[in-house]
Each structure stands twice: as C-alpha cells, then as structure tokens.
Amino acid sequence: MIDIINQFNIEGEIKSYEIFGIGHINDTYKLITTTDQEYLFQKINHNVFKDVSGMMKNIQRVTNYLPSAFDRLGISSQETLRLIQTHHKENYFHHKTGYFRMFDFKSHLKSRDVPESEDQIFEGAKSYGFFLKALSDFNPFNLIVTIADFHNLDYRIRNYEKVKLKIKNLKSHPAEKQMALVKSLSQQLLPIWSLDAQSLVQKRVTHNDTKFNNVLLDEMSKGCCVIDLDTVMPGIVHYDFGDGIRSTCCTAAEDELDLQCVSLDRNRFLAFKEGYLEGAKDELSATDIEFLPLSGAYMAFIMGLRFLTDFMEGNRYYKINYPNHNLDRCKNQFKLSYDILDQLNDLK
Numbered sequence: 001m002i003d004i005i006n007q008f009n010i011e012g013e014i015k016s017y018e019i020f021g022i023g024h025i026n027d028t029y030k031l032i033t034t035t036d037q038e039y040l041f042q043k044i045n046h047n048v049f050k051d052v053s054g055m056m057k058n059i060q061r062v063t064n065y066l067p068s069a070f071d072r073l074g075i076s077s078q079e080t081l082r083l084i085q086t087h088h089k090e091n092y093f094h095h096k097t098g099y100f101r102m103f104d105f106k107s108h109l110k111s112r113d114v115p116e117s118e119d120q121i122f123e124g125a126k127s128y129g130f131f132l133k134a135l136s137d138f139n140p141f142n143l144i145v146t147i148a149d150f151h152n153l154d155y156r157i158r159n160y161e162k163v164k165l166k167i168k169n170l171k172s173h174p175a176e177k178q179m180a181l182v183k184s185l186s187q188q189l190l191p192i193w194s195l196d197a198q199s200l201v202q203k204r205v206t207h208n209d210t211k212f213n214n215v216l217l218d219e220m221s222k223g224c225c226v227i228d229l230d231t232v233m234p235g236i237v238h239y240d241f242g243d244g245i246r247s248t249c250c251t252a253a254e255d256e257l258d259l260q261c262v263s264l265d266r267n268r269f270l271a272f273k274e275g276y277l278e279g280a281k282d283e284l285s286a287t288d289i290e291f292l293p294l295s296g297a298y299m300a301f302i303m304g305l306r307f308l309t310d311f312m313e314g315n316r317y318y319k320i321n322y323p324n325h326n327l328d329r330c331k332n333q334f335k336l337s338y339d340i341l342d343q344l345n346d347l348k
C-alpha cells in the first residue's frame, strides 16, 4: 500500500492511513501525511468499472470544468473534487493488485447514508441541481460512455429476457410473481425511455448515481460537493432526478421486507423537488419537468429489474447477505415503482 501511495504527488510523507466511510463499491481510505495534509485514497472496483481509463478521463474532464463554471454562474456554495496526479502525471495508478486513485480530502464536509431531515434532502438535491446546471454547456458527448445502456430500459429488459430463457422450470421459480409484473410495469414506464431513445429532451452530463451519500454536506447541513463521479456520462435529467427520488424519498430501506412500509414519502419528495429545481433553475424544459415525477418510478423499476435479473442469474453482481436478498430488493423496488405510479397525479 505504501508503495502505491508513494506513486502519487502528495505533500509530506505518509503518517497514517485507515479505511474510511461506508462506500459500497470502491475501497476507500483516509491518508494523513507528516505535513498534516489529508487525502482520500481509493482502490477502484474493477469488477464494476471495466473501463477505468475512460472513467478517470471523464472524472478529470468534469472536475477540471466545474470550478470555473460555478464561478461563472456565481454559485459560490459548491465545491468540486480534485484529483491528485501520480509522479508520471496520470490520474490513476495501475498496480498488479488493481487500480488506485487519490483526491483531496474534504475534512470540513461529510456524507450521510440516511438523511436526518427534509432540509438535508433539500440541500443534497440542490447540489445535484447545481451540478446539472453548471455542466449544461459541457458537451456530454465529450465524455466516454463507460457503462453502455446503464439506464436503458429496453436493454435491461433484453438482458432479463436472455437470462429468463435459460431457466428451465419457470412455473415453480421463486421469482415467478415478480417476473409476471415486468411487462405491465415496463410499459407504463416507456415514456421515460422514449425521452432518451427518441431524443425528446436534451442530452446532458448526468451523474447517474444520485444517492444521498454521494453529496458531502457541511456542519450546517448545507450541500456542498457532489462526489462519486464514477458514472458521469451522457444522460437525461430524469436519471438523476429519478434515482434521487428512488433512493432518498422512500419510507424504507432498499431491502425492507415489509412491503407495506415501502412507499414514496410525499414531504421528502417535495423537499427533493424544491432543492433540485432551485439548483437547476432555468435549465430544464417544460418536457423535462413534466416527466420528473415518473422518473422516480422508472429508476425504481430499473433497479428492481437489475436485482431480479441478478437473482435469476445466481447473484453475480450485487453482494448479498442471504440467498433471497436480491429477490427481496426487487420486490421492494417494484413496490416503490407502483407506489409512485399510484401517486403520480398528486406528485405532478
């Protein structure tokens, strides 16, 4: 580890490093040096991110661009991640044990896994809104599509069908009930798919993983820095808004078993919506806005379908704590998707 850390252009010498945070994808460490500089050091999850070089180029481009965009727009509250280069002027280091990168550590800010108040939801959503707005003049096609069809419903369905074909006895399959929901649910969500597939709304730089813990907040719980830029790619606003709603505004955790507890919390939705629109102000078209509520149901369905497909395939992608974990997550996300559809008129 010390050899790897020393590949990077850090100030001072290594004093200590320890595992940090509760990220679920990469291995994250906090590094302190003899000059009391702090860095965030990560081993990138290469199983999830196949194109590390493309991903790191995207992060470099976006983090180079954002500070001046925030300045130009007079957005002084928002900070940007800063990559530390290696001595060879690369933005990551490829070692035989994996891929590594380093950022400045934002010691005055922190993320929370679960929001503690609607104010925090407002602030987190506002940061994501500012992020979208500040990148509105950045050509999304200057970014590399590192995970093709990430939020493409048609692709996710085709993938699911492929896996389903391999199952011999569908009738007695434990996911039989969930499989029976896929067709009708997906048809109700096609309007969001069409927005992207038929270019009915602007293609933008989107974050694509807008969970609450991917924003750092300050001590006053103000949203200050969007992090975890591993999936920045061309997309539509509905992927960011929808994933935010799905992950931040649900009344229960993603694997809650009691489906009666799983619904979209109206007040949290309002807080998220207010915050997001304040950040992205004047940036969204009438069509963008019209489909924001439905985007939550779309993203919950996409997640549910990915959990279902992984369950049917033998749990290869998502880490599980017990055999039916992915099936339970699927039930939960499908329930959330239905609940958003039920509340749609009100949310609109």
Ligand SMILES: Nc1ncnc2c1ncn2[C@@H]1O[C@H](COP(=O)(O)OP(=O)(O)O)[C@@H](O)[C@H]1O
Pocket: 020, 021, 022, 023, 024, 025, 026, 027, 028, 040, 081, 103, 104, 105, 106, 107, 109, 110, 111, 213, 214, 227, 228, 229, 230
């Ligand atoms: N630059 C940073 N400064 C301080 N904390 C950070 C920074 N970047 C990430 N973190 C913390 O580390 C956690 C994991 O980082 P993240 O990039 O989100 O990894 P993962 O992809 O595993 O979620 C975050 O939730 C946050 O708490």
Ligand SMILES: [Mg+2]
Pocket: 023, 024, 213, 214, 228
């Ligand atoms: Mg994260």
